[in-house]
Amino acid sequence: MSYIQQSFSVQFEYKVFFTEHLFDPSNPVFAEFLDSRAEKGIRKKLLFIVDDGVTKHHETLQEQITAYCSSLDNYELVQDIIVVPGGEASKNDLQLFYWLVNAVDQHAIDRHSYVIGIGGGSVLDLVGYVAAVSHRGIKHIRIPTTVLSQNDSGVGVKNGINYHGKKNFLGTFAPPAAVFNDAFYLTTLDERDWRSGMIEAVKVALIKDAAFFEWMETHADELAVGEPKSLQYLIRRCAELHMQHIGGAGDPFESGSSRPLDFGHWSAHKLEQLTDFELRHGEAVSIGIALDSVYAWLMGMLDAESLERIIQLLKTLRLPLYHPLLEIEDDSSPIMAGLEEFREHLGGRLTIALLEGPGKGKEVHSIDPATLRKAVNMLRDKW
Amino acid sequence: MSYIQQSFSVQFEYKVFFTEHLFDPSNPVFAEFLDSRAEKGIRKKLLFIVDDGVTKHHETLQEQITAYCSSLDNYELVQDIIVVPGGEASKNDLQLFYWLVNAVDQHAIDRHSYVIGIGGGSVLDLVGYVAAVSHRGIKHIRIPTTVLSQNDSGVGVKNGINYHGKKNFLGTFAPPAAVFNDAFYLTTLDERDWRSGMIEAVKVALIKDAAFFEWMETHADELAVGEPKSLQYLIRRCAELHMQHIGGAGDPFESGSSRPLDFGHWSAHKLEQLTDFELRHGEAVSIGIALDSVYAWLMGMLDAESLERIIQLLKTLRLPLYHPLLEIEDDSSPIMAGLEEFREHLGGRLTIALLEGPGKGKEVHSIDPATLRKAVNMLRDKW
Numbered sequence: 001m002s003y004i005q006q007s008f009s010v011q012f013e014y015k016v017f018f019t020e021h022l023f024d025p026s027n028p029v030f031a032e033f034l035d036s037r038a039e040k041g042i043r044k045k046l047l048f049i050v051d052d053g054v055t056k057h058h059e060t061l062q063e064q065i066t067a068y069c070s071s072l073d074n075y076e077l078v079q080d081i082i083v084v085p086g087g088e089a090s091k092n093d094l095q096l097f098y099w100l101v102n103a104v105d106q107h108a109i110d111r112h113s114y115v116i117g118i119g120g121g122s123v124l125d126l127v128g129y130v131a132a133v134s135h136r137g138i139k140h141i142r143i144p145t146t147v148l149s150q151n152d153s154g155v156g157v158k159n160g161i162n163y164h165g166k167k168n169f170l171g172t173f174a175p176p177a178a179v180f181n182d183a184f185y186l187t188t189l190d191e192r193d194w195r196s197g198m199i200e201a202v203k204v205a206l207i208k209d210a211a212f213f214e215w216m217e218t219h220a221d222e223l224a225v226g227e228p229k230s231l232q233y234l235i236r237r238c239a240e241l242h243m244q245h246i247g248g249a250g251d252p253f254e255s256g257s258s259r260p261l262d263f264g265h266w267s268a269h270k271l272e273q274l275t276d277f278e279l280r281h282g283e284a285v286s287i288g289i290a291l292d293s294v295y296a297w298l299m300g301m302l303d304a305e306s307l308e309r310i311i312q313l314l315k316t317l318r319l320p321l322y323h324p325l326l327e328i329e330d331d332s333s334p335i336m337a338g339l340e341e342f343r344e345h346l347g348g349r350l351t352i353a354l355l356e357g358p359g360k361g362k363e364v365h366s367i368d369p370a371t372l373r374k375a376v377n378m379l380r381d382k383w
Numbered sequence: 384m385s386y387i388q389q390s391f392s393v394q395f396e397y398k399v400f401f402t403e404h405l406f407d408p409s410n411p412v413f414a415e416f417l418d419s420r421a422e423k424g425i426r427k428k429l430l431f432i433v434d435d436g437v438t439k440h441h442e443t444l445q446e447q448i449t450a451y452c453s454s455l456d457n458y459e460l461v462q463d464i465i466v467v468p469g470g471e472a473s474k475n476d477l478q479l480f481y482w483l484v485n486a487v488d489q490h491a492i493d494r495h496s497y498v499i500g501i502g503g504g505s506v507l508d509l510v511g512y513v514a515a516v517s518h519r520g521i522k523h524i525r526i527p528t529t530v531l532s533q534n535d536s537g538v539g540v541k542n543g544i545n546y547h548g549k550k551n552f553l554g555t556f557a558p559p560a561a562v563f564n565d566a567f568y569l570t571t572l573d574e575r576d577w578r579s580g581m582i583e584a585v586k587v588a589l590i591k592d593a594a595f596f597e598w599m600e601t602h603a604d605e606l607a608v609g610e611p612k613s614l615q616y617l618i619r620r621c622a623e624l625h626m627q628h629i630g631g632a633g634d635p636f637e638s639g640s641s642r643p644l645d646f647g648h649w650s651a652h653k654l655e656q657l658t659d660f661e662l663r664h665g666e667a668v669s670i671g672i673a674l675d676s677v678y679a680w681l682m683g684m685l686d687a688e689s690l691e692r693i694i695q696l697l698k699t700l701r702l703p704l705y706h707p708l709l710e711i712e713d714d715s716s717p718i719m720a721g722l723e724e725f726r727e728h729l730g731g732r733l734t735i736a737l738l739e740g741p742g743k744g745k746e747v748h749s750i751d752p753a754t755l756r757k758a759v760n761m762l763r764d765k766w
Contacts, residue, residue: 002400002401002402003398003399003400003401004398004399004401004538004619004622004623004626005396005398006395006396006397006398006399006538006558006626006629006630007394007395007396007630008394008395008629008630008631008635009392009393009394009395010392010393010395010635010636011390011391011392012389012390012391012392012393013388013389013390014389015386015387015388015389016386016387016389017385017386018385018386018387019385039731039732041732042731042732044731101546101552101553102547105546105547105549105552108727110726110727110728110729110730110731111637111638111728111729111730111731112640112730112731113730132555133516133553133554133555134552134553135552135727135728135730136541136543136551136554136555136556136637137555137556137636138730155387155389158519160519163484163488164485164488166488168519169484169488169517169518170484170516170517171516171519172515172516172519172520172555173519173520175389236387239387240387243387243389246389246391247389247390247391248391252391252393253393253520254494254519255494257495343493344491344493344518345493345494345518346493346494347493347494347495347496347518347521348422348425348427348493348494348495349422349424349425
């Protein structure tokens with residue numbers, strides 16, 4: 001057989017910076033990053049796209065950005081700072097996607113310029129996708145403003161939009177050029193947002209790091225009221241574990257079927273969709289983690305004490321354990337379709353991350369519907 | 384400054400197979416490749432998308448594919464073999480893109496299944512883009528059927544569609560899982576297609592391999608009539624040089640501004656667009672190479688003998704040297720806009736590959752309009 005073999009590797013690097021008041025004139029973090037990327041003789045453009053959930057609470061943000069960027073050498077701010085609707089809705093609107101692609105075109109943003117997204121996970125997913133496919137990949141910078149995006153989605157390598165009601169049906173793996181986690185944004189979040197965002201830390205601790213889970217138990221009361229120092233530590237440690245998994249587990253672009261970071265997510269994705277995204281992603285994941293933990297206990301994988309600790313932590317953090325749409329009447333219950341959709345999105349064999357104990361994830365390849373139903377009923381009735 | 388550093392590399396590998404009659408029951412190449420990718424317990428799907436330029440000349444292709452795939456273990460052919468219009472038009476039609484994305488959705492093609500494109504470079508670019516963004520990247524297999532796609536675009540790592548009249552404005556870098564170059568398809572090409580496809584070999588030889596250029600000069604008469612053995616050698620060597628550049632030059636996903644493989648392409652992209660794609664890509668590149676070679680000679684970079692050899696080879700291969708739309712009246716001539724569009728697509732500083740001699744590319748960062756105009760006039764009047 002006659003063939004030519006192609007073989008190469010591509011190196012990806014980026015930093016996630018932790019800072020406060022990123023666009024305060026006295027804060028050098030953003031300017032220093034850009035300076036480090038300046039190229040002689042090239043004036044690079046900066047196109048900002050901002051979540052309207054952010055501008056609502058930070059009314060002078062656009063002026064701050066304009067002032068900050070006016071002192072940058074080698075960079076030129078695109079004067080239209082674009083504001084887009086935040087939340088999951090931004091990922092459901094194909095017109096919004098093309099509106100942003102058109103902005104890239106009209107402002108002649110090239111592959112040496114930067115598209116910069118400021119906002120929650122949904123807006124960052126949308127902006128990341130726009131950047132990833134325009135000119136076959138423009139550099140993009142993420143400035144996540146929610147707990148969830150600062151500790152999870154915003155520091156990772158995925159982007160995407162929903163299509164035909166399927167979450168993230170269109171998207172790519174495209175690492176950002178840099179991420180700036182600005183703690184000041186956390187202070188203006190709605191309670192539901194900062195609270196639900198903590199669930200990804202619970203998740204990654206359960207899958208990867210028993211000591212972090214214990215830290216959360218110890219600090220649960222502070223976390224429950226959003227005490228800043230505790231919340232910031234939670235975000236940082238969660239981001240770190242998330243990034244270690246992406247960079248260190250050998251499959252950053254998920255070519256296999258194994259996705260431990262999706263613990264609790266199969267039913268969560270479906271619940272979000274069934275509630276028409278009335279449930280926040282984090283709330284749905286909380287329910288999903290509760291469900292899969294009870295299921296693991298019923299299957300004899302997880303001991304009763306660990307289950308109790310997990311449920312207790314979720315309750316202390318005032319995260320939800322149950323939603324009526326979780327109800328399983330029979331195999332045709334809507335939630336059951338989530339299993340097949342989850343399998344299809346990952347591809348290959350159904351692979352669900354479950355737990356053997358805090359810090360100890362374990363994968364299974366089938367879910368017993370009767371036991372799952374029992375788990376749902378327990379969540380409805382017991383806690 | 385406080386940050387977390389992310390760093391990882393992703394390995395990409397694929398083979399380009401050279402074969403004939405790929406779906407003949409006695410040809411094991413395709414089946415063996417799939418066998419090598421089979422996973423226990425997973426039945427993977429195969430979704431074929433075929434260029435109508437191919438089905439026109441190969442009327443029983445769909446039956447052949449169906450018969451061939453019926454004997455595959457672990458794989459299931461999606462019964463709808465999809466036929467799409469071929470040529471550049473397929474990349475201009477956003478509805479066609481979504482029609483194919485919908486097919487991926489409806490047939491539940493997952494990340495372990497394969498989307499397989501059969502056709503010319505345009506259809507492969509479209510299919511590759513569909514696969515690259517569906518579920519954040521489904522594996523795709525390319526079966527290029529033209530000289531151009533077998534020696535150049537089909538063996539590389541890019542995909543894309545046109546948007547707002549801009550060539551490849553939307554796309555990604557996404558290496559295929561495998562490429563199958565089937566020489567039988569070459570025998571049913573229209574003359575313009577096989578002839579114009581040879582230009583990418585002229586290009587890569589001029590930039591990278593003087594010996595290959597000399598081989599083409601020696602075999603120019605055979606090549607000019609499409610003698611099969613010579614044409615097949617040309618394709619193989621061109622594919623090899625193209626792939627060596629991608630894998631070996633350190634920038635497979637083109638994060639820099641340097642693209643030696645785009646020699647002759649800045650004006651070609653513009654000419655294709657100005658002629659509403661009446662000019663084939665290869666014909667436009669031939670004109671582009673002639674233009675940039677004369678320009679290099681006028682600028683004192685290229686000696687007269689080398690220029691004469693290049694022009695002579697293009698003429699012997701009956702490839703075009705000139706098009707009236709090349710005409711440069713002044714700086715606002717349409718062709719001049721191609722320089723800025725080319726710069727914008729690559730990003731950063733204008734970088735044009737020129738020649739110092741056969742096998743010796745050299746980059747420049749500006750083009751003198753007056754000299755370019757002289758070059759155009761010479762091409763119009765002298766040869």
